Amino acid sequence: xxxxxxxxxxxxxxxxxxxxxxxxxxxxxxxxxxxxxxxxxxxxxxxxxxxxxxxxxxxxxxxxxxxxxxxxxxxxxxxxxxxxxxxxxxxxxxxxxxxxxxxxxxxxxxxxxxxxxxxxxxxxxxxxxxxxxxxxxxxxxxxxxxxxxxxxxxxxxxxxxxxxxxxxxxxxxxxxxxxxxxxxxxxxxxxxxxxxxxxxxxxxxx
Amino acid sequence: xxxxxxxxxxxxxxxxxxxxxxxxxxxxxxxxxxxxxxxxxxxxxxxxxxxxxxxxxxxxxxxxxxxxxxxxxxxxxxxxxxxxxxxxxxxxxxxxxxxxxxxxxxxxxxxxxxxxxxxxxxxxxxxxxxxxxxxxxxxxxxxxxxxxxxxxxxxxxxxxxxxxxxxxxxxxxxxxxxxxxxxxxxxxxxxxxxxxxxxxxxxxxxxxxxxxxxxxxxxxxxxxxxxxxxxxxxxxxxxxxxxxxxxxxxxxxxxxxxxxxxxxxxxxxxxxxxxxxxxxxxxxxxxxxxxxxxxxxxxxxxxxxxxxxxxxxxxxxxxxxxxxxxxxxxxxxxxxxxxxxxxxxxxxxxxxxxxxxxxxxxxxxxxxxxxxxxxxxxxxxxxxxxxxxxxxxxxxxxxxxxxxxxxxxxxxxxxxxxxxxxxxxxxxxxxxxxxxx
Numbered sequence: 001x002x003x004x005x006x007x008x009x010x011x012x013x014x015x016x017x018x019x020x021x022x023x024x025x026x027x028x029x030x031x032x033x034x035x036x037x038x039x040x041x042x043x044x045x046x047x048x049x050x051x052x053x054x055x056x057x058x059x060x061x062x063x064x065x066x067x068x069x070x071x072x073x074x075x076x077x078x079x080x081x082x083x084x085x086x087x088x089x090x091x092x093x094x095x096x097x098x099x100x101x102x103x104x105x106x107x108x109x110x111x112x113x114x115x116x117x118x119x120x121x122x123x124x125x126x127x128x129x130x131x132x133x134x135x136x137x138x139x140x141x142x143x144x145x146x147x148x149x150x151x152x153x154x155x156x157x158x159x160x161x162x163x164x165x166x167x168x169x170x171x172x173x174x175x176x177x178x179x180x181x182x183x184x185x186x187x188x189x190x191x192x193x194x195x196x197x198x199x200x201x202x203x204x205x206x
Numbered sequence: 207x208x209x210x211x212x213x214x215x216x217x218x219x220x221x222x223x224x225x226x227x228x229x230x231x232x233x234x235x236x237x238x239x240x241x242x243x244x245x246x247x248x249x250x251x252x253x254x255x256x257x258x259x260x261x262x263x264x265x266x267x268x269x270x271x272x273x274x275x276x277x278x279x280x281x282x283x284x285x286x287x288x289x290x291x292x293x294x295x296x297x298x299x300x301x302x303x304x305x306x307x308x309x310x311x312x313x314x315x316x317x318x319x320x321x322x323x324x325x326x327x328x329x330x331x332x333x334x335x336x337x338x339x340x341x342x343x344x345x346x347x348x349x350x351x352x353x354x355x356x357x358x359x360x361x362x363x364x365x366x367x368x369x370x371x372x373x374x375x376x377x378x379x380x381x382x383x384x385x386x387x388x389x390x391x392x393x394x395x396x397x398x399x400x401x402x403x404x405x406x407x408x409x410x411x412x413x414x415x416x417x418x419x420x421x422x423x424x425x426x427x428x429x430x431x432x433x434x435x436x437x438x439x440x441x442x443x444x445x446x447x448x449x450x451x452x453x454x455x456x457x458x459x460x461x462x463x464x465x466x467x468x469x470x471x472x473x474x475x476x477x478x479x480x481x482x483x484x485x486x487x488x489x490x491x492x493x494x495x496x497x498x499x500x501x502x503x504x505x506x507x508x509x510x511x512x513x514x515x516x517x518x519x520x521x522x523x524x525x526x527x528x529x530x531x532x533x534x535x536x537x538x539x540x541x542x543x544x545x546x547x548x549x550x551x552x553x554x555x556x557x558x559x560x561x562x563x564x565x566x567x568x569x570x571x572x573x574x575x576x577x578x579x580x581x582x583x584x585x586x587x588x589x590x591x592x593x594x595x596x597x598x599x600x601x602x603x604x605x606x607x608x609x610x611x612x613x614x615x616x617x618x619x620x621x622x623x624x625x626x627x628x629x630x631x632x633x634x635x636x637x638x639x640x641x642x643x
Binding site: 047048057058059106107108111113129132152165169171 | 225227229231235240331338399430439441445
């Protein structure tokens with residue numbers, strides 16, 4: 001429970017920090033801005049903190065989301081370099097695949113409930129372990145870190161949830177990953193189309 | 207050259223260490239989460255089935271468990287406590303879904319044969335403070351005494367939206383309801399933990415695991431079976447139905463590993479009760495199929511009888527909830543017989559009555575239902591026939607949301623919503639039941 005509340009405050013601070021514009025501030029001032037938002041999360045209104053209100057509507061984020069938020073915050077505050085786009089794409093592809101496997105069926109479309117795999121999690125642990133090794137082989141440290149820390153948090157019971165999936169994925173990272181992947185696919189198609197049109201124009205007799 | 211070698215060695219060592227850490231993390235997760243076997247259902251012992259009460263004369267009695275005249279009351283449940291005592295819970299407020307809805311309770315004194323004053327077990331504010339979330343409304347409390355004598359209360363709360371946004375809260379008492387733990391919210395779905403509701407009685411497994419029948423209302427309407435540890439941790443769940451047409455399963459163990467689930471039908475096709483079976487203590491369920499009794503999309507409750515049959519309380523109607531009937535069936539669900547109409551509208555089609563006519567009829571029904579302790583409330587009740595029973599088109603009878611248990615002294619106890627103004631408690635014994643069948 002205490003871990004849940006601490007997580008709510010952290011989520012609020014990181015979320016607001018990343019969603020609001022940086023106003024071109026230096027990394028040092030960005031860190032001050034982050035501390036201010038973390039403090040704002042504690043402001044109580046009618047018995048609940050602002051972070052608790054946000055948690056009422058968002059639920060507890062998955063550990064993977066928290067690691068991703070922490071990474072982007074670290075980039076904005078100058079603590080970490082921005083990672084290449086290809087590696088971000090690998091992560092969103094993994095998360096989108098997990099989301100598409102989990103969410104549609106868990107909404108009652110079939111008798112198969114993938115969410116149940118998170119209660120008897122050994123096969124899922126094995127699969128995510130292999131995914132983590134694959135991401136490491138691709139030198140994608142952020143992706144491997146997200147999955148490994150989620151698994152570590154699951155082992156120590158950092159959240160009130162007892163299901164492995166709740167550490168791996170939540171609707172926010174799922175939607176973000178799916179839209180990011182769709183956006184990437186559209187831009188690739190658009191670029192390919194533009195290149196073909198250019199080729200067609202240049203091959204026409206002048 | 208040497209520095210290049212050192213860098214290469216360092217890089218190799220770093221990679222090996224990273225892989226080792228990954229193996230350690232996933233290996234420990236694997237080791238900490240072994241596969242769990244599911245024990246069979248905790249069946250009532252033969253000595254508990256046949257007690258002195260059974261051989262007594264036929265016994266059937268009713269009385270109101272609630273006493274507040276002003277509140278909309280609904281979704282009651284009941285559990286037996288030691289020495290023949292009972293505890294019933296329900297929700298009460300200005301209307302269903304209102305912010306002022308509270309989870310109320312009352313205790314039944316077996317010696318006096320009457321229910322005591324109302325108690326408040328949970329409010330929107332107490333729940334919000336305990337689970338540190340904004341709460342819009344409460345509903346559907348379910349109370350049950352576990353084999354380890356821990357008294358459990360499950361109820362739903364909504365932070366956002368309607369009932370589809372529900373989550374289940376659990377609190378317990380180790381002194382039979384005198385003192386309660388703060389509520390804890392169970393995490394049961396990956397989608398913002400919304401859309402799991404509870405309504406029907408839990409069953410227990412031999413190791414003390416609680417089997418809680420639940421249902422979903424977000425996008426689809428389907429039923430599930432939750433395994434909850436004796437400490438209140440969600441261990442597993444299985445799907446009883448899928449799609450958009452079934453909810454509120456009532457589960458009746460029929461053997462050590464066998465159980466039957468009857469479901470409320472929420473579709474538009476056949477308006478029949480649905481049935482599903484498990485042969486592996488709830489791990490898997492057969493596809494639900496319609497059975498003989500009608501169901502107007504209303505809650506029902508079932509319990510096993512000593513002759514391996516089934517007793518079901520339901521609105522055996524295609525439309526409306528103006529008659530609550532007790533029906534008996536064999537275990538195969540192929541033969542059904544009405545036992546008694548627990549409460550019904552005098553109009554066979556459930557048409558509304560004028561306020562004057564209604565007042566006379568419901569006054570008589572009140573007197574035959576209330577029990578001696580609540581009979582004094584009659585005049586105030588009749589003076590306050592409000593929107594709970596009367597609207598522009600007239601006044602209606604509504605008897606719904608039954609909840610069934612059999613106590614260890616052999617008595618059947620049934621509670622249900624009596625026109626959303628009282629919670630009615632009906633008790634009877636096997637002798638009475640055999641006389642009806």
